[in-house]
Amino acid sequence: MGTQAKLVVESPFFNVSPNIVSTLDSNSKFSHRSSLRFQAMTTRRRVSLSTVAATTTTTPPVPPPPPIQDEQRKPPDLQSLMRRFWKVAVPYWSSDDKVQARLQLAAVFALTLGTTGISVGFSFLGRDFYNALANKDQEQFTKQLLYYLAGFAGGIPFFVLRDYAREKLSLRWRSWMTSYYMERYLKNKTFYKIQSQSTIDNPDQRIVDDLSSFTGTALSFSLTLFNAAIDLISFSNILFGIYPPLFGVLLAYSLGGTALSVFLGKGLVSLNFLQEKKEADFRYGLVRVRENAESIAFYGGEENEMQLLLSRFRSAFENLNKLLISSRNLDFFTSGYRYLIQILPAAVVAPMYFSGKIEFGVINQSVSAFNHILGDFSLIVYQFQALSAFSAVIDRLGEFDDVLDSNSKKGDQDSKEKIQLNFCLISSSNGLHSNGSMPLSKRVKLLHVEHLTVQTPSEATLIKDLSFEIFEKDHLLAECNNSLWLRDLLKVTGPSGSGKTSLLRVVAGLWSFGNGAITVYVRPRGDLEMLHSSDVVSQQVTSTNETIGDSTGRRNSEGVIFLPQKPYMVLGTLRQQLLYPTWTKDSDNLSDDAKQSDSLSFLMRARDARCVNERSKKPTSEDLLQVLNDVSLGHLLSRFDGLDSTHEWSSVLSLGEQQRLAFGRLLLSKPTLALLDESTSALDEANEARLYQLIQAAGITYISIGHRRTLYKYHKKVLHVSTADSTSTLQNWSFKDVEEDPIYDFLKQ
Ligand SMILES: Nc1ncnc2c1ncn2[C@@H]1O[C@H](COP(=O)(O)OP(=O)(O)OP(=O)(O)O)[C@@H](O)[C@H]1O
Numbered sequence: 248m249g250t251q252a253k254l255v256v257e258s259p260f261f262n263v264s265p266n267i268v269s270t271l272d273s274n275s276k277f278s279h280r281s282s283l284r285f286q287a288m289t290t291r292r293r294v295s296l297s298t299v300a301a302t303t304t305t306t307p308p309v310p311p312p313p314p315i316q317d318e319q320r321k322p323p324d325l326q327s328l329m330r331r332f333w334k335v336a337v338p339y340w341s342s343d344d345k346v347q348a349r350l351q352l353a354a355v356f357a358l359t360l361g362t363t364g365i366s367v368g369f370s371f372l373g374r375d376f377y378n379a380l381a382n383k384d385q386e387q388f389t390k391q392l393l394y395y396l397a398g399f400a401g402g403i404p405f406f407v408l409r410d411y412a413r414e415k416l417s418l419r420w421r422s423w424m425t426s427y428y429m430e431r432y433l434k435n436k437t438f439y440k441i442q443s444q445s446t447i448d449n450p451d452q453r454i455v456d457d458l459s460s461f462t463g464t465a466l467s468f469s470l471t472l473f474n475a476a477i478d479l480i481s482f483s484n485i486l487f488g489i490y491p492p493l494f495g496v497l498l499a500y501s502l503g504g505t506a507l508s509v510f511l512g513k514g515l516v517s518l519n520f521l522q523e524k525k526e527a528d529f530r531y532g533l534v535r536v537r538e539n540a541e542s543i544a545f546y547g548g549e550e551n552e553m554q555l556l557l558s559r560f561r562s563a564f565e566n567l568n569k570l571l572i573s574s575r576n577l578d579f580f581t582s583g584y585r586y587l588i589q590i591l592p593a594a595v596v597a598p599m600y601f602s603g604k605i606e607f608g609v610i611n612q613s614v615s616a617f618n619h620i621l622g623d624f625s626l627i628v629y630q631f632q633a634l635s636a637f638s639a640v641i642d643r644l645g646e647f648d649d650v651l652d653s654n655s656k657k658g659d660q661d662s663k664e665k666i667q668l669n670f671c672l673i674s675s676s677n678g679l680h681s682n683g684s685m686p687l688s689k690r691v692k693l694l695h696v697e698h699l700t701v702q703t704p705s706e707a708t709l710i711k712d713l714s715f716e717i718f719e720k721d722h723l724l725a726e727c728n729n730s731l732w733l734r735d736l737l738k739v740t741g742p743s744g745s746g747k748t749s750l751l752r753v754v755a756g757l758w759s760f761g762n763g764a765i766t767v768y769v770r771p772r773g774d775l776e777m778l779h780s781s782d783v784v785s786q787q788v789t790s791t792n793e794t795i796g797d798s799t800g801r802r803n804s805e806g807v808i809f810l811p812q813k814p815y816m817v818l819g820t821l822r823q824q825l826l827y828p829t830w831t832k833d834s835d836n837l838s839d840d841a842k843q844s845d846s847l848s849f850l851m852r853a854r855d856a857r858c859v860n861e862r863s864k865k866p867t868s869e870d871l872l873q874v875l876n877d878v879s880l881g882h883l884l885s886r887f888d889g890l891d892s893t894h895e896w897s898s899v900l901s902l903g904e905q906q907r908l909a910f911g912r913l914l915l916s917k918p919t920l921a922l923l924d925e926s927t928s929a930l931d932e933a934n935e936a937r938l939y940q941l942i943q944a945a946g947i948t949y950i951s952i953g954h955r956r957t958l959y960k961y962h963k964k965v966l967h968v969s970t971a972d973s974t975s976t977l978q979n980w981s982f983k984d985v986e987e988d989p990i991y992d993f994l995k996q
């Protein structure tokens with residue numbers, strides 16, 4: 248539970264008298280103020296757990312978020328808070344939606360101006376109404392009553408429309424921000440880096456809750472400031488007209504109040520920040536129980552989970568307790584401050600009334616004007632809790648924004664010091680005979696690893712100075728009819744923890760810790776305009792202008808596919824499982840309702856041209872059925888009602904079935920290079936053999952990690968990595984042909 252700033256708009260019609268207010272608006276303690284105000288309220292966070300779940304099911308499995316810490320977190324200073332606010336708030340107003348955004352903002356401000364005008368009008372109506380009442384002038388009283396009713400009828404639409412327009416704009420802003428943040432979060436594998444390096448906590452919560460809170464509160468707060476400025480101008484005249492010293496009392500009262508409330512509530516910002524984090528940690532713990540239900544049940548780990556969850560909840564609870572105590576102390580002050588103003592102006596002008604200098608209605612008008620102006624001067628006092636919650640939101644979003652920015656910049660700046668990963672395009676026509684066959688003297692390089700040193704994020708060296716190349720066609724062996732021999736199919740072996748998976752992570756672009764260079768050559772697919780071709784002749788690759796992407800920029804991701812031991816099952820149908828990730832659900836599948844909704848224009852961003860081209864090649868249902876049969880999963884169709892049924896696939900399929908499904912994806916995508924990390928570990932030998940034969944027949948070159956000896960049969964070369972010795976500078980790897988390995992002879996027998 249966090250403290251969220253929520254805007255409450257009070258009626259201008261009830262500001263005529265505090266007495267009337269208390270009867271008409273029993274929900275609001277201080278509804279005699281006619282301006283906008285925030286109300287700090289405790290809300291239950293409505294977080295879509297699926298959002299959080301999506302981050303937890305990304306493969307390869309990623310470690311949990313960092314343990315709860317930051318207890319001593321210092322509140323941000325005003326300058327960095329302002330800088331962060333500006334950085335987070337500004338992009339939308341100069342985005343591609345800026346015309347609509349500015350128009351809507353202007354409309355909201357115009358309506359706010361209208362409502363302030365109406366409030367001023369009602370202040371005069373109130374004066375005459377009470378004068379008529381005090382003078383027992385029934386005719387005048389009836390007339391004023393009718394004016395009041397007419398004023399209600401004319402004024403109410405302004406207030407309702409102002410709130411509606413503001414909420415709509417806030418939703419539009421949030422939609423844009425959500426897609427803007429998600430785009431940067433999912434770009435350049437930032438989500439993976441944030442999670443695996445524990446850069447910041449709970450990014451999902453920042454996207455869901457903090458963005459919603461930020462847009463709503465920023466807009467409301469801007470309007471409150473605007474409203475306060477207008478109120479100040481309009482009601483200062485009235486107050487001066489009544490009794491100038493009252494203005495002096497007001498200034499002294501509000502400045503003193505502001506200073507005291509800042510002093511009393513200074514700890515609230517960091518407490519609010521921590522509250523957000525602790526709530527998110529607790530929710531994340533629950534999501535992990537759901538995601539790992541079977542493992543926990545097998546282990547019988549309920550008691551442990553209970554302890555862990557309770558400790559997280561306790562931490563949130565303790566912080567909330569501190570937050571409540573701080574709020575209570577501040578409330579003592581603000582309540583006194585608010586109640587006193589109900590009698591203060593009357594007490595100041597009462598002597599004038601008793602001496603007959605002013606009428607009774609003027610007392611009411613001075614109370615109303617005093618409240619308005621004091622409200623404007625006392626924004627910090629009234630809104631301190633909401634402002635402290637808002638500061639925490641700004642701080643969290645600003646931090647997130649900085650991380651997202653630094654991630655894209657880091658890629659450019661540090662690229663020289665890190666592992667260079669480049670993707671180049673192989674021209675399919677180059678090097679081929681006119682009949683399309685590959686001349687024996689030519690072979691296609693798919694992967695070139697040069698002086699690669701792989702390190703962990705904590706800079707422990709795993710592999711030292713590794714260099715090798717992978718070719719698709721070996722001219723010496725091309726005459727052999729066995730397709731196995733047409734490609735360098737590499738098996739990586741080595742003791743546990745030596746860095747086998749890390750090597751694949753580096754090739755797939757997930758890690759770039761260490762140094763050296765990797766070039767991956769992929770076949771053309773999709774938009775040729777965006778991709779350059781490279782001539783591949785013998786082992787010489789022309790290097791000018793051939794790079795199509797790198798580990799930080801856009802890359803031809805379908806060229807390389809990584810298959811982890813536990814495949815990632817997307818939320819959706821069986822069809823979507825098979826088409827993932829090459830053909831994802833796109834705007835074609837959106838419902839008509841969704842297409843009609845204007846806010847969805849940001850949510851239906853055009854996918855890049857590559858994907859548009861891919862649509863034409865999208866496999867048909869027949870293709871999918873064929874692949875399912877090939878990987879021995881044909882029975883799923885009858886068991887789960889066809890290709891378009893939706894289930895929690897990671898729960899209803901066995902690990903072996905999930906691994907076969909992942910191979911089905913591979914067969915459909917036909918990547919140039921597949922990285923298989925123990926991706927058949929749950930299968931029997933017959934199924935494993937079948938899958939390897941299928942991907943060989945499909946012409947996919949692969950590098951695989953696997954501990955089973957039988958896997959040697961499906962590889963041509965073996966890279967053995969031994970555990971790195973930190974005291975030695977020697978290489979810790981060796982290469983050999985599979986035939987040279989004694990195991991191979993043993994398997995042949
Ligand atoms: N995010 C990380 N931060 C720090 N160290 C890590 C991280 N991920 C992995 N490591 C460490 O890197 C080393 C190599 O891990 P890797 O997963 O590559 O080993 P592996 O050879 O594939 O092991 P196994 O055969 O057991 O799967 C391990 O000691 C591991 O603890």
